[in-house]
Amino acid sequence: MTAAAPDIDDVEQIVTEVFGSFLGGDDESLPMRGPDTEGDSPVTATVSITGGWDGHVVFGCSTTASRSAAAVLLMMGADELAEADVADAVGELANMIGGNIKSLLPGPSALTLPMVSVGGGAMHMPSSTEAVRLDLLWQGEPVRVSVWASNSDTQEGSTS
Amino acid sequence: MALTESEFDYVRRLVYRESAIVLAPGKEYLVEARLAPLARAAEVSGVNAYVAKLMQCPDRATEARVVDALTTNETSWYRDGAPFEVFRSTVLPALLADRPVNQPIRIWSAACSTGQEPYTLSMILGEQLGSTPRTAEIMATDLSDDALARAKAGRYSQLEINRGLPAAMLVKHFRREGTEWVVGDAVRSRISFRKFNLISPTPPSTGFDVVFLRNVLIYFDAETRRGVLRRIRAAMRPDGWLFLGAAETTIGIDDDWDRVVVGRTSVHRARAPLATAAAVRRV
Amino acid sequence: MLALVVDDSRAMRMVLRRIVSGLGFDVVEAGNGQEALDAVDAGPIPDIALVDWNMPVMDGLEFVTNVRSRPELRGVTLMMVTTESEHGQIVRALAAGAHEYVIKPFTPDAIAEKLALLGLVPAGSAS
Ligand SMILES: C[S@@+](CC[C@H](N)C(=O)[O-])C[C@H]1O[C@@H](n2cnc3c(N)ncnc32)[C@H](O)[C@@H]1O
Ligand SMILES: [Mg+2]
Numbered sequence A: 001m002t003a004a005a006p007d008i009d010d011v012e013q014i015v016t017e018v019f020g021s022f023l024g025g026d027d028e029s030l031p032m033r034g035p036d037t038e039g040d041s042p043v044t045a046t047v048s049i050t051g052g053w054d055g056h057v058v059f060g061c062s063t064t065a066s067r068s069a070a071a072v073l074l075m076m077g078a079d080e081l082a083e084a085d086v087a088d089a090v091g092e093l094a095n096m097i098g099g100n101i102k103s104l105l106p107g108p109s110a111l112t113l114p115m116v117s118v119g120g121g122a123m124h125m126p127s128s129t130e131a132v133r134l135d136l137l138w139q140g141e142p143v144r145v146s147v148w149a150s151n152s153d154t155q156e157g158s159t160s
Numbered sequence B: 001m002a003l004t005e006s007e008f009d010y011v012r013r014l015v016y017r018e019s020a021i022v023l024a025p026g027k028e029y030l031v032e033a034r035l036a037p038l039a040r041a042a043e044v045s046g047v048n049a050y051v052a053k054l055m056q057c058p059d060r061a062t063e064a065r066v067v068d069a070l071t072t073n074e075t076s077w078y079r080d081g082a083p084f085e086v087f088r089s090t091v092l093p094a095l096l097a098d099r100p101v102n103q104p105i106r107i108w109s110a111a112c113s114t115g116q117e118p119y120t121l122s123m124i125l126g127e128q129l130g131s132t133p134r135t136a137e138i139m140a141t142d143l144s145d146d147a148l149a150r151a152k153a154g155r156y157s158q159l160e161i162n163r164g165l166p167a168a169m170l171v172k173h174f175r176r177e178g179t180e181w182v183v184g185d186a187v188r189s190r191i192s193f194r195k196f197n198l199i200s201p202t203p204p205s206t207g208f209d210v211v212f213l214r215n216v217l218i219y220f221d222a223e224t225r226r227g228v229l230r231r232i233r234a235a236m237r238p239d240g241w242l243f244l245g246a247a248e249t250t251i252g253i254d255d256d257w258d259r260v261v262v263g264r265t266s267v268h269r270a271r272a273p274l275a276t277a278a279a280v281r282r283v
Numbered sequence C: 001m002l003a004l005v006v007d008d009s010r011a012m013r014m015v016l017r018r019i020v021s022g023l024g025f026d027v028v029e030a031g032n033g034q035e036a037l038d039a040v041d042a043g044p045i046p047d048i049a050l051v052d053w054n055m056p057v058m059d060g061l062e063f064v065t066n067v068r069s070r071p072e073l074r075g076v077t078l079m080m081v082t083t084e085s086e087h088g089q090i091v092r093a094l095a096a097g098a099h100e101y102v103i104k105p106f107t108p109d110a111i112a113e114k115l116a117l118l119g120l121v122p123a124g125s126a127s
Helices: A008-021 A063-074 A085-104 B005-019 B029-040 B046-056 B060-069 B084-096 B115-128 B147-154 B167-173 B185-189 B222-235 C012-022 C032-041 C060-068 C087-096 C108-117
Strands: A043-051 A055-061 A109-111 A115-117 A128-139 A143-149 B104-110 B136-141 B154-158 B174-177 B180-183 B193-194 B208-213 B236-244 B257-262 B265-271 C001-008 C026-030 C048-049 C076-084 C100-103
Touching: A008 A085, A008 A128, A008 A143, A008 B257, A043 A063, A043 A085, A043 A128, A055 A063, A055 A085, A055 B060, A055 B265, A063 A085, A063 B005, A085 A109, A085 A115, A085 A128, A085 C012, A115 B060, A128 B174, B005 B046, B005 B060, B029 B046, B046 C108, B060 B147, B084 B104, B084 B115, B084 B208, B084 B236, B084 B265, B104 B115, B104 B154, B115 B167, B115 B185, B115 B208, B115 C060, B136 B147, B147 B185, B167 B174, B167 C087, B167 C100, B208 B222, B222 B236, C001 C012, C001 C032, C032 C048, C032 C060, C048 C060, C060 C076, C060 C087, C060 C100, C076 C108, C087 C100, C100 C108
Parallel strands: B104 B136, B104 B208, B136 B193, B208 B236, C001 C026, C001 C048, C048 C076, C076 C100
Antiparallel strands: A043 A055, A043 A109, A043 A115, A055 A143, A128 A143, B154 B180, B174 B180, B236 B265, B257 B265
8 A cells, every 4th residue: 555645746836835935035036846866965854744644754955055044034144043043944944844745645643843953964764765855956055855654554553 | 128118118008908907107117027927938038029029910819918917916815804894794784684585695896806805705695694595696707817717716825825814714615635725615606707807888797786896996097997987886786885995996086976984994885866967966 | 012922943933023023013932832821921911922833842732722721811812823734723723712823834914914804903014
């Protein structure tokens, strides 16, 4: 049995709405489909979904993109930002994108608080499969949203 | 490159002729911004080339697209609040008391854009008429094919849903489909959508009890406003109610209306016809 | 008029602070439901609380339930501002006593229009 997965165009729509609302308005500054990139994003924020559907949504981007986003949201100069500021901003982007993706999937489900990694390094999602990967370019910098579905065959009943 | 004077003038005349929308000098930037996507879609190198080509060999389809692109479809649920509140609390009860039970209340949303206005009215009607035997019908019209298609589809993005739709109405009347929210059938069923140009000499129907003509007169000159208001008056029942936008008025345009202040807004009613020609005209 | 902005993200609190202070509100911030209750208890009582759902320590739903259980806070208007956008979640928040609901992401107009619906700012305050 394959678990439900969100439509990639819906995921793109959500990312566009989030960036368009908070990170600069006009069409030219919205993220665009970029080339599929290999390797892991240096900055990632992960939220998990449990309930009607189980899995994770990972928002990843370059260090530059994470700092630009934090600077806009917090109205600070990029050089004034502490690591905690960047983590806060990227975490909230993951929260917004993840919450909206949750609504595309069978529910009801709960959403966890974001877990942010700014250290880079390979990401591991044990017993999950990447169901959607959306690679975008925002201000010329890579941004990625991936949706990981828990391997449902390993699960007994629901997580409550 | 910016539009030349003659290109801008051509677009200005075309849009005025087809829609009566006035594009005053200074709106060059607006025209360029609105036509840029059309030029891109037609794979023409820019707005200049797009307009120049249309000037050389005019065709109806392209003209219609240009006019559509220059309509401003900005709208929201419950726009400005007060008019809808007055409709619910004052106008609708008055009509229900007045009209025979078997006669539907007839409403015209005369520049309905993407549908938020008629759907808001329909949701209010649903709540108010509830299980009574009373019925209501809404005719929703607009000039823009794009706006009208979206209105008919009744599908809204989350960003549009956030704009003024009370949460209680959202959960009651909409269902989620993907990233969108879709209007329920009961709300839809009171409305018929159709294309209508406010400058046409004959209305899409007559005998309306209520007309919402909101935030469209602002795009017209005084002459057009007068004609539209006259024709709307002829399409309404003599004791009907007209709602205009917050920045719009009949005063100084068509003096055959009375402005009635209700709550935090005002509604317009046709002035009672004078009994004889000799009656003193109001000054 | 006083607005209490409750969200665990400082960035989001910033965004909301900018919007509501632009509409003429004084702003107090809290990073979770418990901090928000503490702020309410320390006074003054806010006219409106804009409340995120997913927060550590005490989430927004619990905060709303708590405020609604206290008669002396009857005058506080509660508006959820959250990414939770399942139909059932909105129903739950309204049932718990939230007056309005804005789904993230939102435009500044959306906040202004909801505040107008709630009678807290004059209509047409948007833009
Ligand atoms: C700003 S919207 C107003 C929508 C809604 N009534 C409201 O108040 O939110 C103006 C609408 O008027 C329509 N419009 C402009 N000129 C028109 C004309 N000549 N005939 C019919 N509709 C027209 C536009 O297409 C647009 O959808
Ligand atoms: Mg949160």
